[in-house]
Amino acid sequence: MMPENFVYVIGYYKTDLHDIGKNLVKLMFEGKGIKVIDLGTDVAPQDFVDSAIEENADVIACSALLTTTMPIMEDVVKIATEKGIRDKVKIMIGGAPLTQSYCDKIGADYFAADAATGSDLALEACQK
Numbered sequence: 282m283m284p285e286n287f288v289y290v291i292g293y294y295k296t297d298l299h300d301i302g303k304n305l306v307k308l309m310f311e312g313k314g315i316k317v318i319d320l321g322t323d324v325a326p327q328d329f330v331d332s333a334i335e336e337n338a339d340v341i342a343c344s345a346l347l348t349t350t351m352p353i354m355e356d357v358v359k360i361a362t363e364k365g366i367r368d369k370v371k372i373m374i375g376g377a378p379l380t381q382s383y384c385d386k387i388g389a390d391y392f393a394a395d396a397a398t399g400s401d402l403a404l405e406a407c408q409k
């Protein structure tokens with residue numbers, strides 16, 4: 282699949298208003314030719330999944346900067362599974378409190394500590 286067909290839905294979790302990191306991630310992804318649907322901040326888990334269905338997205342990218350908003354990420358994985366799109370959509374997580382072990386724990390597909398690594402992983406996913 283070519284990068285220009287690859288759609289990311291990105292946003293920050295509900296009640297999380299930090300958006301500087303997300304904006305950098307968005308810029309890096311767009312720089313690689315990836316279309317990004319930016320849901321902004323304060324996004325409910327259901328909205329990530331609804332938007333991914335609506336936009337026929339290949340990846341949902343979730344960001345959290347607060348330890349209080351981070352656990353909500355698991356809900357996106359659960360809702361994507363319930364809606365039957367889990368085999369079609371990859372889920373990427375990032376943000377200062379996140380780790381690879383947390384990614385593994387909640388059953389997400391990718392974790393990246395920074396925007397550059399995230400965009401490299403995005404390209405890797407495009408080529409799969």
Ligand code: B12
Nearest residue numbers: 297298299300301302344347348375376377393395396399
């Ligand atoms: C700037 C900032 C703010 C600004 C946000 C402005 C804005 N428009 O974003 C303001 C002042 C509004 C703010 C408010 C608050 N903040 Co604040 N904030 C910060 C600060 C200083 C920097 C965050 C930042 O922008 N970093 C720069 C960007 C570029 O880095 P980044 O976000 O980490 O993103 C990079 C990576 O993480 C990664 N990444 C991020 N997302 C994603 C997603 C994907 C998919 C991928 C692949 C990668 C990725 O790529 C990015 C670029 O490389 C941090 C401290 C810190 N050192 O992180 C505290 C910090 C995050 N804030 C904190 C807190 C507590 C708050 C408040 C609760 C404070 C208060 N009592 O009101 C509020 C909460 C507001 C809310 N409801 O969200 C705490 C969180 C602690 C915790 N354990 O949860 C921190 C860690 C400060 C601290 N040490 O206490 N904050």
